[in-house]
Amino acid sequence: MINPIPLYQKMYQEMGPQHWWPADSKMEIVIGAILVQNTNWNNVDMALTNLRDETGLNVKQILNLSVEQLQSLIQSSGFYVNKSKSLRAVLSWFDEHHCNFSQMVDTYGDQLRETMLKLPGVGEETADSLLVYVFDQPAFIADKYARTLFTYLGFRNLKNYHKLQQRIVLPKMFTYQDAQEFHGLIDEFGKKYLKDRQQFNDSFLVDFDKSSLNTRARSISDQN
Template sequence: MINPIPLYQEMYRQMGPQYWWPADSKMEIVIGAILVQNTNWNNVDMALTNLRDETDLDIKQILKLSVERLQSLIRPSGFYVNKSRSLRAVLAWFDQFDCDFDKMSAEYGNGLRKTMLALPGVGEETADSLLVYVFDRPAFIADKYTRTLFTYMGFRGLKTYSKLQKRIILPESFTYQDAQEFHGLLDEFGKKYLKDKQQFKDSFLGDFDKKLLTIN
């Protein structure tokens, strides 16, 4: 099992706070979490700009758009047919509760993640991102950058999201704010130092002792 806290502490010491997610509201985070799948943030930003200009990111206005119009607006994010279907389903779910996140959290309790995974186009990474950034719950987001980092550090068998996440042990003191910072640190580190293994070795984590993270 893995205790990632020493890694989190070292990354925070070296890089400082990241203040993620880049958005002005929680509903913008929801929309962005759907659009960012299988693409980069620059493409998402273009799609968000289109939606903002057309609807001011008001979910009732987005839900009133025709399928064709919605697909046209989010086209820059790629996979726009599937993403339009997912976006409509996810926003309709939030609209049922008038975007009252506390009410939704209380309604679903420990079943919140499972409920989100049942929505079209919502996978583990998207569900956990929404847990952390929208519902203010701590979770470890084991995205591609994070799996690459742990693999380069010498951990084996972490090719899938769930395989890494199941090995992570978070302390009770780990808050959703910690989860947000850790995710931001991991992604910013990935952009700078994980293009290949040599770049990682030359980084400030290149000689980090993985034994500090190992729980027997």
């Protein structure tokens, strides 16, 4: 099992706080998390701009769009037929709960993640992203950058999301704010240093002690 806190501490020390997610509201995060699958953020940004201009990102207004209208507005994000179906299903779920995020946490409790995974087009990465950025719950987002980073640090058999996510053990003191920062740090680090092994070798983590990830976490309260 992997205790990632020493890595988080090192990255935070070197890079500082990221306050990461390009969105102005939690509902924009929800929509973006669906649209960003299998594409880059520039394409998502165009789709979000179209939706914002047409609906103000109002859930009910989006749900009132025709299938053809919605597909046209999000076409730039790619796979727009499937994404329109997923977006409708996910937004309908939120609409049923009046987009009351804290109440949804209370309603579903420990089953919140599993409930989201049953929604069309919601996989583990999307579910964990929503847990962290929308529902304010601590979770580790084991995206491609994270899997590459831990592989370069010397961990094996991390070929898919589930394999890394299941090996990460977060301490009780790890908050959703920590989870947001950690994800932001990893993704910003990834853009600079995880294109290939040579880039990583030029980074401040090249000599990071992997064994520290198997030790008991130190306090991180001073980083928040």
